[in-house]
Structures are given as structure tokens and as C-alpha cells.
Amino acid sequence: MKRRDKDTTTVNLQVEVAGIVLKNPVMPASGTFGYGEEFAPYLDLNSLGAVVTKGLSLYPKAGNNTPRVCETVGGMLNAIGLQNVGIDQFIAHKLPFLEQFDTPVIVNFFGNTQDEYAEVAARLDALPGVAGLEMNISCPNVKHGGIVFGTDAEAAAAVVSAVRKKTTKPLIVKLTPNVTDIRQTARAAQDAGADALSLINTLTGMAVDVKTRRPRLANTIGGLSGPAIRPIAVRLVHQVVQAVDIPVIGIGGITRAMDALEFLIVGAKAVQVGTANFVDPNAMATIITDLEAFCRAEGIADINDIIGTLEL
Amino acid sequence: MKNHKTIVLSNQEIAPGYFRMRILAPDYTRLAKPGQFVMFRVQRALLPLLRRPFGIFRAGFMPADCDTMPPKEFIEIIYKVVGSGTEIMQGLHQGDPVELLGPLGTGFDTGATRGDNILVGGGIGLVPLYMLAESVAEPARTQLLIGGRSRDDVIAVTEFERLGVKTFVSTEDGSLGDAGLVTKVLEKRLESTPQATVFACGPMPMLRAVAEICRMRGVRLQVSLEELMACGVGACLGCVVKGDGHSDAQPNYLCTCKVGPVFYADDLAWEGMPAAAGGDCGETP
DSSP states (O other): OOOTTTOOOOOBOOEEETTEEESSSEEEOTTSSTTSTTTTTTSOGGGSSOEEOOOBOSSOBOOOOSOOEEEETTEEEEOOOOOBOHHHHIIIIIHHHHHTSSSOEEEEEOOSSHHHHHHHHHHHHTOTTOOEEEEEOOBTTSTTSBHHHHTOHHHHHHHHHHHHTTOOSOEEEEOOSOSSOHHHHHHHHHHTTOSEEEEOOOEEEOOEETTTTEESSTTSOEEEESGGGHHHHHHHHHHHHHHOSSOEEEESSOOSHHHHHHHHHHTOSEEEEOTHHHHOTTHHHHHHHHHHHHHHHHTOSBGGGTTTOOOO | OEEEEEEEEEEEEEETTEEEEEEEOTTHHHHOOTTOEEEEEOSSSSSSOSOEEEEOOEEEEEOOSSTTSOOEEEEEEEEEOOSHHHHHHHTOOTTOEEEEEEEESBOOOGGGGSSOEEEEEEGGGGTTHHHHHHHOSOGGGEEEEEEESSGGGOOSHHHHHHTTOEEEEEETTSSSSEESOHHHHHHHHHHHOTTOEEEEESOHHHHHHHHHHHHHHTOOEEEEOOOOOSSSSSSSOOSEEEBTTOOSSSOOEEETTTTOBEEEGGGBOSTTOOTTOSSSTTOOO
16 A cells, blocks of 8 residues: 555544644553553554553552463453552653653553542642553453453543542543443443543453463453454443543554544544554554555545544 | 564475464574573454464575575574464465564573583474574583484484584383483483583473483573463563462562573472473463
8 A cells, every 4th residue: 555656645643632742533442552662663653543552550569370361363352450550650750751752642441449540540630741541440350450340331431530529630440341331331431521432452362272272361351452343342442432522542453544444434533553563563653554555555645634523 | 682573585394383474583693692582462353362482493694585685583483283372373475474472581591501511302392592502602511312203203303413412312112212311311421421501492291301310419490481371571470370489478489481491490489389280382272
């Protein structure tokens, strides 16, 4: 799709999500991009719509035992267990690196309790280098990694509103697909003050080693990600877009521009790329280039003209 | 550290189930250090999804197809067919497109190779030891102990011999060299060269035994580990091992892909080491 030499019409890729202006609608999904520096040798961080950090907690977190990852058909299971350096280390050693780039930094965070969520949010609110917060109420791999809050609409509303009181920064709430009706938690988060929603986090899954008869993850159950989950994610984003008035960021199995476009067409304002970063550290740069090429080829001057154009 | 969209130069079965693949790899002779690895993308498709980590066997130059072209720079990897990824790999031919991310990780501390060295390789674990053997100052004072289940699992011995390294082969079934475990040979060799430094790579039970032997004798040991990993660049945190002093209260997880794959044995917590980790990249047969 390289047609630059023939056609140089400019395409606007800039979008806005909850007041954050993104150069383009592509950003990494939390937990697949470390703290950004891991990918800097392979990818120009300036080219991204935003950087989304690994999920942070008030104190450093060790994570689960190994094995923590295994491949399945078209995807992978992980049960990392939210291992992270903690908010203090992040502010001291990771954030300054990200601040060098002309790219908004969205910090993903979680807490063991509602108070911890609120405290982390308050700390992040004070940092000028942080463009927005993404609160994880959906990690399937730890008891208190948010899933307790994410699977119950009332609990979700309570924790989101506690965080809302502590920050005036754009607040994105990341939802789990492991519920009967995602629209309920989506509406609850919106009503409690979320500025945007991101979905989906991983789907819970399990794989067994038939020779040892043991689970292939030390945690037994993990989160499934990768291209295998994309149709489920597109469906859920489609449903949530219909159910709420705030912007939605689409996540789930995006490996190519065509995949990202599916999410945009059903109404996502932006997308996050996750597992594909592991497969190709340059995946997001390729997706951005190809999005532009697609627009040019289709005669679309502004990517915003694609968003929410699903024909039914 | 770079992702190369490159091609296979050759791919040959060197022993039943073991293949050696030569891949076009610009800059690797300059960049690759002994003990480093690559994340190898088998094909430009989504099956298998993840790359596979492979230790670099060696890096070198070969003549170009015509005189006017500069020589081609390559690396070689050696792999055993164990699952979906390596099954596809064994069917690759010269010219097939693949991707190489690397060279990655922290390799052997080659500053420690002055004097007597004992290299211990279990099966496919021999692979990262070749570049180390190439790098030692005095090959004649370097011994290579190769262990395998049977003679079919003993690979590339002659190439080590060509470097002037003394080789000792042992197989569990006695079909080649001494009968028994490579760790028995190690104990014997350490009796004649007790001041040697040991470098080991192989299955976890072997590494555990080697670590115990070296600890008892106060011998310095570097081990190269294999762990399941998704990214190879320190982001997924899938490949962590417990470092020395690790506890739930004071976690000390180390990324095999970044801090390793080579560690000083003293820097690891051997009690918590998973018994059957690595080697097959989580592949389903």
C-alpha cells in the first residue's frame, strides 16, 4: 500500500478522545508495551497517537509464578499478575523518559481497594507529564486487580466515582468482557464520571498440557488475547458504542490497519494494539502508515469521517 | 537490536529431528555476542502467532552469488522439531521470507574466560556455547562436555573440535561416549581442573545439578536459561525467573530476555526454579 510517490494528498489522522488530542488513533494496549522504553529501539514513540503504560499500583507488585504465558491458536494466554514497579519508581525513573516525546502519556493503573485506586489517581493527577488516566477494573489474573470492581455495575460505579473525585485529568475506564452484559458496566462507569471507555481486556481462558495433565499457566487460568478474540471485541465495542455517549477506545486482536478500521467503523474513536506488539515491535507504525494509505486510496480526507459509519 | 525482514539461506537436518538453519543476518558478526539470542518469526502469517526464541549458534560470512557483490553475512541457529512453529521451520527452503529480531539479551561474561573453562551442553543446550568457545583466549584450556539422551542428541561436536576445544561426550543410553549423565563427567573434570570456570546450558534438571556441583566446590558458574516468552524485549514479563533473595515480600523477578538469558548462578534462586520450563516455546505437539 505504498503509494506516496503517486499520491501526496494529506490525510488527517488526528482524533480527539476525552480531550486528549492524538496524532492518530493508534496506541498500545497496557501491559504489551512496558513503559515505552523497551520499544524505543524499534519504533519512533513520536509516531504514536499515545503511549499507554503497564498497569501501575501504589506499591510495586511481584506478579504471578511462571509459566505466565502460552500460545494458543491465533492468540496467547497470559497470567502475568500485574507485575509493576509501583507508582514511585514510575514517577522517578520511567515517566521522565516518556516526557521526552511529543506523544501523550496515558497511565494505566489499578488498586487492591477503592482507597488505593483513589490514592494512585490523586498522585497521577499532580503530574503534568500525564495526559490521561486509564483505570483497569478488569484484570482477570489477580484477585484484587480490578476484576472485583469490573464485573459488578454497582462496584464499578463506586470505584470510578471515588477516582473521579481525585482527578480532573481525562479518565478512561478499561472494561472486562467477562460479564453477561457489558453495557451495564459501561453505563455504570459513564454515569460515575468516566470520560471514555476502553475495551476489551482479555477473555478468561485456560489451556492444558495433555502429557503432564497440568494447566499450561501456573495461575491455571489466564487472559486470552490476539487475533482469535477480535470478532468478540468488535461485537462488544459495537454494543457499547450504542449504549453510551462517551468515546470508546477499541481493543482486541488488532494486528493490521484493516483490523483497526473495523473498530473505527463500529464507532471506536481510537484503538489500542496489544499482542501484535509482541509479534512485531514495529506493528503500530505499520498500522498507522497503512491507515493513511487506506484513507488515501478510498478518497477519505479525514479519518474521523470513517468513525461510526457502520452500515446496517 | 533490529527487526530484519530477511530470508533463509539454507536449512538442513543434521541429526534425526535436529535442523540447522542459516539465515541472512546483516551486522550480526559485529553485533552478536556469545550467548545472545534472536526472536525468530517463522513466516509472515498469524500462525504461529508468536516468535520463537533461538540461541545464536554462530555468525559468519559466506561468498555472494556473484563476484561483484559483497559477501553475505549470516547467522546459524539449531533447532529441534517439537511443535507447531518448528514443524513449519523444518519445511522452509532457501529464499523463504522470515524475520529476525535481535541480537537480544545479555550473553556470557566473556571476561571470565581467562584460564581453564568447562562448557557443559545438554542436548540442544549446546547451541549458545559455540560462540563462547570461539571467543576464549586459549581453546586448548577449554573443555566441552556434551550430554544427550542418545547419540542422535549429540550435535555439532566436530565443529567444536575444529576450534581446538577438548570435547567429552556422554549419553544416557551409552550409545556414544561415556554412559551416564553429563554431570558425572563434570565432577570428574573438575577434579583435574578445580579452578576452572563453568558455563552451562541445557534442560533445567541438568542446570540444577550443575549449579549444585559448582556451589559445593565454590566454582564460578554462568548458566544460559530458556523460558517461555512472548516479546523478547522485556515488555511482556512472561519470561521472568526468580533472582537471588526472591520472596513474596521482596520480589526479585528477572527477565530472562533482558537480564539473561545468561546469568551467574549465584544471582538466581534455584529452589523456586520451574522444573520443566522452556525448550519448546510452549508449542503444542
